[in-house]
Amino acid sequence: MNNKLLENIKVYRGNPLLMGVTVIGDEVNFAITAKYGSNCQVVLYEKGKDEEVARIPFENAQVIGNVYAMSVSGLDYSKYYYNFSVDGEIVTDEYAKALSGKKNWGKACDNLKGIIINDDYDWQQDAPLNIPFDETILYRMHVRGFTKHATSKVKHKGTYLGIVEKIPYLKELGINMIELMPAYEFNEIKKENATSMKGQFAIESPVLNYWGYTDGYAFAPKASFAWTNTPGGEVEEFKYLVRELHKNGIEISMEFFFPQGTNPKLILDCLHYWVMEYHIDGIHANCEEAVMRMVETDNLLCTTKIFTYSFSNNTDFYGRKSEIRNIANFNDDFMVCARRFIKGDEDMLNTMAYKIKANPPGVAVVNYVANHNTFTLYDTVSYDRKYNEANGENNRDGAVYNYSWNCGAEGDTRKRKIMDLRKRQIKNALCLVFLSQGVPMLYAGDEMCNSQKGNNNPYCLDNEISWTNWNTNAMAKEILEFTKNIIAFRKKHKVLHLSQETRQMDYKSYGLPDMSYHGSKAWYADFSHFNRHFSVMYCGKYALLDKAGEEQDIYIAYNMYWENQEFGVPSVRNKKKWHLEFSTDGNKKDCDIDRMYEAPGRSISVLVAGDENK
Numbered sequence: 001m002n003n004k005l006l007e008n009i010k011v012y013r014g015n016p017l018l019m020g021v022t023v024i025g026d027e028v029n030f031a032i033t034a035k036y037g038s039n040c041q042v043v044l045y046e047k048g049k050d051e052e053v054a055r056i057p058f059e060n061a062q063v064i065g066n067v068y069a070m071s072v073s074g075l076d077y078s079k080y081y082y083n084f085s086v087d088g089e090i091v092t093d094e095y096a097k098a099l100s101g102k103k104n105w106g107k108a109c110d111n112l113k114g115i116i117i118n119d120d121y122d123w124q125q126d127a128p129l130n131i132p133f134d135e136t137i138l139y140r141m142h143v144r145g146f147t148k149h150a151t152s153k154v155k156h157k158g159t160y161l162g163i164v165e166k167i168p169y170l171k172e173l174g175i176n177m178i179e180l181m182p183a184y185e186f187n188e189i190k191k192e193n194a195t196s197m198k199g200q201f202a203i204e205s206p207v208l209n210y211w212g213y214t215d216g217y218a219f220a221p222k223a224s225f226a227w228t229n230t231p232g233g234e235v236e237e238f239k240y241l242v243r244e245l246h247k248n249g250i251e252i253s254m255e256f257f258f259p260q261g262t263n264p265k266l267i268l269d270c271l272h273y274w275v276m277e278y279h280i281d282g283i284h285a286n287c288e289e290a291v292m293r294m295v296e297t298d299n300l301l302c303t304t305k306i307f308t309y310s311f312s313n314n315t316d317f318y319g320r321k322s323e324i325r326n327i328a329n330f331n332d333d334f335m336v337c338a339r340r341f342i343k344g345d346e347d348m349l350n351t352m353a354y355k356i357k358a359n360p361p362g363v364a365v366v367n368y369v370a371n372h373n374t375f376t377l378y379d380t381v382s383y384d385r386k387y388n389e390a391n392g393e394n395n396r397d398g399a400v401y402n403y404s405w406n407c408g409a410e411g412d413t414r415k416r417k418i419m420d421l422r423k424r425q426i427k428n429a430l431c432l433v434f435l436s437q438g439v440p441m442l443y444a445g446d447e448m449c450n451s452q453k454g455n456n457n458p459y460c461l462d463n464e465i466s467w468t469n470w471n472t473n474a475m476a477k478e479i480l481e482f483t484k485n486i487i488a489f490r491k492k493h494k495v496l497h498l499s500q501e502t503r504q505m506d507y508k509s510y511g512l513p514d515m516s517y518h519g520s521k522a523w524y525a526d527f528s529h530f531n532r533h534f535s536v537m538y539c540g541k542y543a544l545l546d547k548a549g550e551e552q553d554i555y556i557a558y559n560m561y562w563e564n565q566e567f568g569v570p571s572v573r574n575k576k577k578w579h580l581e582f583s584t585d586g587n588k589k590d591c592d593i594d595r596m597y598e599a600p601g602r603s604i605s606v607l608v609a610g611d612e613n614k
Contacts, residue, residue, distance in 0.1 A: 005044070005054045005075075013062050014069030019269060020095025020219065021082065023118045028077050030056075031069040032093065034086045040068045041085040047078075047231070048100075050111055055085065081113035094266065098220050098232040099185055105144070105224035106208055106462065108189050115232040119277050121239050126279055129251050130303060131176055133325055133364040133439050134499045134546075137487060138253075139175040141444035142211070142372065143183045143225045144462070151470035159227040160234075160241040167248050173447065174487035177251040179284060179307075181372060182212030183238075185220040186257070207392065210466055211372065211459045213257040218270045221278075242279050253282025253305060264291045271295060275304050282307065284330060296327055311363045328364035328439060338369050338432045339380060339403035342425055344560050344602075347529035352432075352558070353517060356536060359437040359501040368441040369429040373399070375456045377446035380404045381425040382411060387454035390461060398457030411454060423475055424602055427482055427584035428560070431604040434486045435496060435556055444468050447483040448476040489581075489606075494548035495538045502542075511573050512539035512553065522568035522595070533559040533599070535567050540609070552576075553609040559599040567597045569607070576609040 014029045015022075022029040030042050042056040058068040081100050084091045092099070096114035147154045147162030154165040163178070170178065188209045212222075226234035245252050254274055258267050267287060274280050282305035285295065292308050295301060307330040337355050341348045358365050370377040375386075384406045388398045407421045426449070433440045444450075445468040452458055458466040490496050495514075502515035517525035518535040525534050535558060540551030553572055559565045569578055578593040583605040599605050 006056070009056075009072050009074040011056060011059075011062075012071045012073070014071040016064050016067040016069040018069075019067075019266075020093050020097065021114060021116050023077065023116065024071075027071050027073045028075055028116060029069065029071050030082075030084075031067060032084045032086070032091070033066050034068060036063070036066050038068075038087050039085075040087075042070070042072075043083045043085050043090065045081045045083075045113055047081055053080070077116040077118075081115055083113055092217070094217060095219050095269070096185075096217050098235055099217060099223065100231050102185055102220075102223045103229065103231075106189055117232055117235055121236060123239070123243060123279065126243050126246050128279070128281060128303065129176075129246060129249065130324075131251055131281075132499065133305070133328060134359075134497045136177050136251075136305075136439050137175045137490070138177050138179055138366065138439060138441040139170065139173070139444060140179045140181070140368075140371070140441055141468070142181045142466070143222070145210075145467045146444055147468070149464060149467040149469055151472070152468070153470070156227045159225055160221075160237050161227045164241055164244050167244060167250070170250060171248055173484055174491065175442065176249055177253060177282065177305075178245065179253040179255060179282065179441075181255050182216075182257055183222050183225055183254065184212075184216060184218045184256070185222050186212040186214050186216035188212065188214070207460045208462055209460065210462045213459070215259050218256055218258070218266075219273055239278060246279070251281035251305075253284055253307065254278075254280050255284040258285065258287055258291075260288065262287075262291075264294060267291055268294060268298065271298075272300055275301065281305060284308070302326060307366065325362065325364055327362075328366055330366045330441075332371070332374070334358075334365070334367040334433075334436075334438065335369050335371070335374065336403055338367075338429060341532075341558075341560055342428045342432070342602075343403070343405035344532055344562065346532075348560075349525075349527040349531055349534050353525070353527065353534060353536075355438075356432075356436045357502055357504075357515060359498065361500060365438040366441050367433050367436050367438040368443065369433055370443045370446050371441075372443065373457060373459075375402050375404055375454070376443070376450050376452050377426055377429060378422075378449040378451045379454055379456070380429070381407055381422040382451070383454040384410060385454070386456045388457050390455065390465060391457060392460070398455070402456060419475065421602070423478065424584050424586075426479055428602065428604050430479075430483055430486055431556075431584060431606075434490045435604075435606070437497060437502070440487075440490070442483070445470075448480045449473075485582075493538075493540070493551055493554060494543040494546055495540050495551050495554065498542065499546050502538075506539070508542065508545075510539055510541040512537070512541075512570075514539055514542040516570075518555075518568055518570065520566055520568055522570040524568070532561040533557070533565045533567070535569075537570060539573075541573075555597075555607040555609075557597060557599040557603075557605045557607070559601065559603055559605075561601055563601045564598050565601075567599055569593060569595060569597050572609040576611065578607045579610050581606040581608045 019031045040058045044054045062070045092112045093114045097117040098115040100113045101109035144158040148158035154162045156162045221234045221238040223234045226237045284307040306327045341352045388395045408418045448471045506513045519525040538554045540553045543551045557567045585600040585603040
């Protein structure tokens, strides 16, 4: 043991509210929970080595309840790693802010040690962007998979810096918030056979948990997602990512997976830490209901966007009052409905009409048509069944029902007619997401026809199936351009993303209802189970409620029938005329639209009110 080290330090009673290790000026606070009466020690190692150099015992005066806390002065913490010892057993700090031994992706490590981190960082006046939900356009990604593919053409592949390199692309696309799948120190591989993802179909060999929905150390950014090789350098690299995103008007949300039974205090401490120390703008967590209620009502998080599977619409409880709508439901409801609608299922109009307008006052809703654990958008229109054989579970894993339709051929095909239909169906799906009132979410790669070859559950695959393919073929380019345009169109027209839910009435006496439904006849929507078409009109003047200025009226014809359908079109205010802005069938010809509009089969058409001589 290093007796000289022990002679040069002084140990005091620490702060038991600062769990883990915290640098405060010239002192280091160590705190751990253990059963009262345990023999606890701080174990120090020389940086880069496995041998212990010193143990510092917790004294009785440093124990409150089950919390052991000491403050150490005179310790040159930059020279040491640490662990705790509890009754002779070495324990890695679950509050560790960085870990040695985790740099190599996909390698199990027996000798984890905490790295003592000073949280000082030059944020250059960084401040929260506070983009409201009604202005948010969300883009979801896996840090490694986003830029790991050779087609990404970035220098720092599969890392936080790789995302920084793609910021110009994200800005051009038009998104203003990214969400990262777990990007903290999750245990992607273990020596034991079973992991939390296996269930009844466990396989015999150890398996990689590529997604990160497993246990780990939630306070520490994932070292293998960082480009730097400096131990602990991932902390600064992640902060640099956040700072650069904010400089470019892009928020960042983090997804967390807390295994059942995780201490609620640890969960709240973790979320507080990421918001305060990493300046993240959003939190996505699916926890036990009682824990999520605690997170939902936390005053420190009341301006942080919080996503979970299902929040109650009741937001007035436990004395928490906020004028900012900061909670959102993030689930597959919209996706299932949209997929069924575009493939032409019966009895979908009532549900789809509701999903288009859903924008509750207390809880936002996130709309998407593909996610990490589903078919990609391209695969949704290319496969009727899943192909998960590469996962090693005999295709028994993953969702059986994908609500997909291959448009006439399973998988890859060169048939022009089928590919044209797939292209149209992708555009239809994108329109449903970006022309609806909820918060739109795009899964990385869907804007350029990324495919997982029919795999809807590549949780254990770290290869080209799970990586984002930056396609540059003609179809991918067309879909990418369409995505940029539909996002720009949404941004331009505030009436498509109002801050409050529409009422389907003219409660401001503007001459038209804020939103109205129509069908084959204007003002008469027929939602019979056999119908597959309806239309929506928005009165642009209602954008004034959000101080956006009066806008053009917009009429959107949704026709998922396989043949052309006639739509009744209402008269426009102020002697304007309807003009065809765009249609997903590719028709750009502006036709004479008076009382009727004929929409092509399986298409969405957008009409905008303008001057007669547009």
